[in-house]
Amino acid sequence: MELNSAYREIARDCLVNWMGMSTEEANSVCEEETIQALEEGNGNRYGVGAMGSINAALSYIVVRLAMEPDHAEKFREAIINGPDDCGVLKQVREEALAISNEENFELLALAAIHDSWVKDNANEKTIEKKKGKGQLRQYAPLELIGFNEVKSDLIFLEPILDRMGISIDIRALEEEYNKRSAAFCNEHNLHSQEDIEAYIATGEYLDYCGVEKANIDRLVKEKGVVASGIVANLKASGSPLTFDDDQNII
Numbered sequence: 444m445e446l447n448s449a450y451r452e453i454a455r456d457c458l459v460n461w462m463g464m465s466t467e468e469a470n471s472v473c474e475e476e477t478i479q480a481l482e483e484g485n486g487n488r489y490g491v492g493a494m495g496s497i498n499a500a501l502s503y504i505v506v507r508l509a510m511e512p513d514h515a516e517k518f519r520e521a522i523i524n525g526p527d528d529c530g531v532l533k534q535v536r537e538e539a540l541a542i543s544n545e546e547n548f549e550l551l552a553l554a555a556i557h558d559s560w561v562k563d564n565a566n567e568k569t570i571e572k573k574k575g576k577g578q579l580r581q582y583a584p585l586e587l588i589g590f591n592e593v594k595s596d597l598i599f600l601e602p603i604l605d606r607m608g609i610s611i612d613i614r615a616l617e618e619e620y621n622k623r624s625a626a627f628c629n630e631h632n633l634h635s636q637e638d639i640e641a642y643i644a645t646g647e648y649l650d651y652c653g654v655e656k657a658n659i660d661r662l663v664k665e666k667g668v669v670a671s672g673i674v675a676n677l678k679a680s681g682s683p684l685t686f687d688d689d690q691n692i693i
Contacts, residue, residue, distance in 0.1 A: 446473055448525030449602040450497065454481040456598050457491035478523060496599040497522070499559035500552045504603070507548065508538050522603055536608035545609055546619035549600065554585045556596045558652045565654040570661050579665055580672030584648045586627035587639070587673050589680035590620050621683050628684065640670035 446452045451473045458469035476485060484490035501522060505515040517531040542548050561582055564573075573579050581588060594613070601611055633639050643666040646659040654662075662669065677684055 446470065447527050448521070448523060449527075449606050450478060450493070450523045451481070451525070452602040453493050453497065453599055454491045456602075457493055460598065461491075462489065493599060495559055495563055496556045496596065497603070499555045500600050500603055503552045503555040504607075507542075507551070508535070510538075522606065527606060532606050535606070539607045539609055542609070546612070546616050549604070549609075549611060549616055550585070550593075550619060550623060552600055552604075553593055553596050556599055557585045557588070557593075560596075561649070561652045562654055565649065565652070565658040565662065567658065567661065570658065570665075574665065574668070577672065579662070579669045580676055582649065582662055583643070583669060583673055584627065586620075586624045587633075587677070589673075589676045589682060590617050591676070591680040593620055624677075624682060625684060636670050636674045639673055640666045643669050 446455060455466070455469045455473040458464040458472060459466055464472070473481060480490075482490050482492065482494055498519075501515075501519050505518070510518065514531070514534075518535055521527075521529050521531050565582060570579070570582075573581060581592060585593060594616075597611065604611060628634070631638075631642055633642055644663055646663050649659045649662060
């Protein structure tokens with residue numbers, strides 16, 4: 444069964460991956476319910492809460508393709524409400540042919556999604572929840588969270604790119620991510636866990652994302668936990684960055 448908008452496909456995948464629905468049940472829900480009910484929940488079912496990530500990706504794409512406001516609004520409307528065969532999506536597919544480095548384009552869209560998530564989830568309740576799960580590393584910049592975390596956000600991006608005629612090459616994307624991660628570490632002189640801890644302590648990235656100072660302070664206070672989580676997850680995710688006694692990044 445095909446759903447006739449990127450949003451409904453994203454909602455379906457969220458219901459399956461996060462809420463344990465079967466694909467058949469999720470397809471039925473996403474065919475019948477309104478966008479608002481899917482987003483915010485209905486009855487005893489939680490909403491998928493995907494709109495923030497979708498809007499972040501669309502904002503980047505609109506700027507990257509230099510869309511005029513009216514065109515951008517029609518594009519967003521098509522992604523959210525469909526139909527998939529509408530004229531604006533055909534036009535955007537033509538415009539997307541100008542993208543020369545698709546993996547870089549995809550990573551910048553994923554960075555926009557991640558930055559939006561950091562801003563929206565850097566609050567006392569969620570920080571404590573993530574701390575309890577050992578996931579404070581997720582508040583780090585995209586380049587430090589590991590490709591295993593990065594590719595999880597493809598759930599929001601891939602259906603949009605599909606409507607733009609762009610197919611993701613996951614191996615090429617991972618290779619580009621690993622290059623970006625290594626370059627980031629070199630640029631910021633992150634050669635050890637201690638260096639990463641010092642970088643987290645600056646709060647620089649969190650400030651860039653627009654996180655409130657009180658919540659920046661909460662995360663900075665946990666800089667050691669964040670740094671150790673980053674190092675461990677980069678290693679676990681298969682990053683080519685190598686570690687000497689799990690401390691030094693070479």
